[in-house]
Amino acid sequence: MMKFTIGLAIIAFTLIVGGYKYTENADLVAIKETGLRQVIGRKDAANKLLARYEEIKKKSIKTGDDQKFTIERTLNIGEGGLEFKFLGQSSNEDGDALYNHTFRISGPANFAELMRVTQQLSTLPGFSVYRVCYACDKPKKKQKLKDGQHMVTIEGYLYVYDPNTIL
Amino acid sequence: MDITLGQKFKNLCFIGLDRVEYHAEGSDQPMFADSWQDVTDEQSRRNLGLVFFAPRELDGEPVNPYAYLTIEDGMDEVDDESLMVAQHTLGGVPLLDFCRMTPAQPNTVNILVVADIIYHWDMQDNYIQPTTALEWIRDIKQIVKGYPRSTEFNLYTDWEAERLSEFRIKVYNVSEVPFDTHTWLNMPTFQEKFGLHTLAASILIALAAFGLTNQQESTLDDLSTQIRQVEAATPRGGNSRILAELIGSQEEQMYYRYLMPLLVKDAAVAIQASEMKAESFEVKNVNPKEPPLIMLASVKAQKGAYKGWLQEEPVAKKLLANSTTWTEIRKPPSPNQFKLEGLIDLESVAVKVEEYQDRQEQLSEEMKALNASLNETEEASGETEINDNEEGTEQ
Numbered sequence: 001m002m003k004f005t006i007g008l009a010i011i012a013f014t015l016i017v018g019g020y021k022y023t024e025n026a027d028l029v030a031i032k033e034t035g036l037r038q039v040i041g042r043k044d045a046a047n048k049l050l051a052r053y054e055e056i057k058k059k060s061i062k063t064g065d066d067q068k069f070t071i072e073r074t075l076n077i078g079e080g081g082l083e084f085k086f087l088g089q090s091s092n093e094d095g096d097a098l099y100n101h102t103f104r105i106s107g108p109a110n111f112a113e114l115m116r117v118t119q120q121l122s123t124l125p126g127f128s129v130y131r132v133c134y135a136c137d138k139p140k141k142k143q144k145l146k147d148g149q150h151m152v153t154i155e156g157y158l159y160v161y162d163p164n165t166i167l
Numbered sequence: 168m169d170i171t172l173g174q175k176f177k178n179l180c181f182i183g184l185d186r187v188e189y190h191a192e193g194s195d196q197p198m199f200a201d202s203w204q205d206v207t208d209e210q211s212r213r214n215l216g217l218v219f220f221a222p223r224e225l226d227g228e229p230v231n232p233y234a235y236l237t238i239e240d241g242m243d244e245v246d247d248e249s250l251m252v253a254q255h256t257l258g259g260v261p262l263l264d265f266c267r268m269t270p271a272q273p274n275t276v277n278i279l280v281v282a283d284i285i286y287h288w289d290m291q292d293n294y295i296q297p298t299t300a301l302e303w304i305r306d307i308k309q310i311v312k313g314y315p316r317s318t319e320f321n322l323y324t325d326w327e328a329e330r331l332s333e334f335r336i337k338v339y340n341v342s343e344v345p346f347d348t349h350t351w352l353n354m355p356t357f358q359e360k361f362g363l364h365t366l367a368a369s370i371l372i373a374l375a376a377f378g379l380t381n382q383q384e385s386t387l388d389d390l391s392t393q394i395r396q397v398e399a400a401t402p403r404g405g406n407s408r409i410l411a412e413l414i415g416s417q418e419e420q421m422y423y424r425y426l427m428p429l430l431v432k433d434a435a436v437a438i439q440a441s442e443m444k445a446e447s448f449e450v451k452n453v454n455p456k457e458p459p460l461i462m463l464a465s466v467k468a469q470k471g472a473y474k475g476w477l478q479e480e481p482v483a484k485k486l487l488a489n490s491t492t493w494t495e496i497r498k499p500p501s502p503n504q505f506k507l508e509g510l511i512d513l514e515s516v517a518v519k520v521e522e523y524q525d526r527q528e529q530l531s532e533e534m535k536a537l538n539a540s541l542n543e544t545e546e547a548s549g550e551t552e553i554n555d556n557e558e559g560t561e562q
Contacts, residue, residue, distance in 0.1 A: 004358035007365030018376030025383035032390035043401040135447035
């Protein structure tokens with residue numbers, strides 16, 4: 001009789017406490033699994049973002065190379081011809097890893113040179129042209145144009161990345 | 168189907184007046200002794216049914232089985248100590264008092280012959296009388312005579328009963344006596360019978376529950392470890408949302424940048440082909456802050472070059488026809504100067520460029536294949552000439 005009673009008591013206790021503990025743990029497991037999925041998702045998203053950042057760096061120029069004379073040298077312009085200048089301030093206000101300048105290349109040039117520079121800007125890293133104008137402006141006073149030359153304006157964005165910014 | 172005594176107990180021991188009859192499992196012949204302890208051992212007692220016949224007291228109350236089994240000749244009572252000893256000796260051996268048997272069916276008499284007694288019970292009561300191996304047949308006949316002719320008799324015994332065949336008595340083995348629960352005095356209750364099983368099952372259930380919860384705890388620990396590991400491996404730092412926006416913005420702005428030279432050249436070619444007297448032209452993204460999906464090509468005519476729409480419209484049509492990138496053309500309001508604007512859908516231009524490049528690649532492949540076959544043909548004709556020259560020399 002004692003054994004039966006003790007046995008029943010153990011069974012009842014086990015079912016009540018064990019059942020409660022089992023359901024509680026099952027809920028916790030479900031929560032943890034959801035949390036794990038979320039963390040894995042965040043990790044994947046972070047890795048994808050890093051990969052995109054590495055790719056976009058290849059299409060940008062490094063901080064320090066965004067200098068007027070460096071760019072003019074690369075494009076083979078300047079000195080009485082097409083001139084490069086930045087418009088306004090760059091977009092880098094908070095020390096972001098990526099920022100951009102707005103630039104304008106203007107000056108006298110013939111159509112062939114316009115096409116050469118435009119072609120270069122369409123392939124060099126960092127440059128994105130949004131306006132090309134041929135003969136839109138008048139030359140300055142005392143500025144003489146050669147045969148076939150017109151005032152040319154090219155405007156666009158120059159994208160820069162800062163390798164010292166820790167992501 | 169009713170359970171029999173033999174099905175309930177493997178070993179049976181019947182306690183008579185002065186001797187006992189023991190039926191062991193698998194044994195054909197019974198054993199006789201003075202005391203049931205003489206014919207049983209520890210092992211046989213585990214599956215033993217101890218049958219005795221304790222008539223009721225004069226007051227009609229049943230007898231204490233331990234007292235009945237302990238009392239000896241000449242004893243009127245049994246003291247408590249002897250009772251306790253008897254209980255301890257008997258232990259959990261099932262005790263069956265056949266004097267508590269349920270009455271038989273009407274017109275039926277059951278007779279049991281074991282040890283040194285004849286026990287029979289009918290519809291009304293049960294009776295016990297001493298007998299011997301020599302006299303039991305005669306005693307049976309006496310019993311039979313006491314009942315009407317129509318009575319059905321069932322005899323349970325392992326003694327030699329051939330001489331009873333002439334009588335209308337059915338003879339069965341002792342083990343075939345129907346089992347009556349009323350006779351089992353110390354039948355274990357459900358709790359006693361399954362107490363150990365219940366306890367064992369409860370321990371198993373508790374262990375299983377413990378194991379299950381342990382496994383869950385282990386799973387929780389594993390998951391926590393995995394979460395920590397993944398979090399440690401996740402790149403951190405900075406504002407990922409802002410970085411994603413910056414990257415997205417740059418990707419969108421630079422997506423079609425490779426088309427700009429084509430658009431400029433196309434505008435120039437269209438102006439030249441349509442022989443428009445143009446002063447200037449411009450290709451631009453109308454809203455530079457937005458991704459360039461639509462571009463606008465504007466062409467300003469020289470002042471005074473065109474007077475009225477009759478002159479302007481043909482120019483506009485030629486311009487549109489000679490451009491490969493413009494999809495529409497319009498004349499915007501311009502009071503001082505004739506101006507035309509062409510709409511450029513960059514997506515469709517990109518598709519055309521891709522198709523053109525695919526065609527170029529295909530042509531290039533075909534040219535390579537053609538050149539290869541031409542070379543093979545030349546080599547083959549060269550070898551033929553050499554062979555002809557050699558044959559001519561030999562001749």
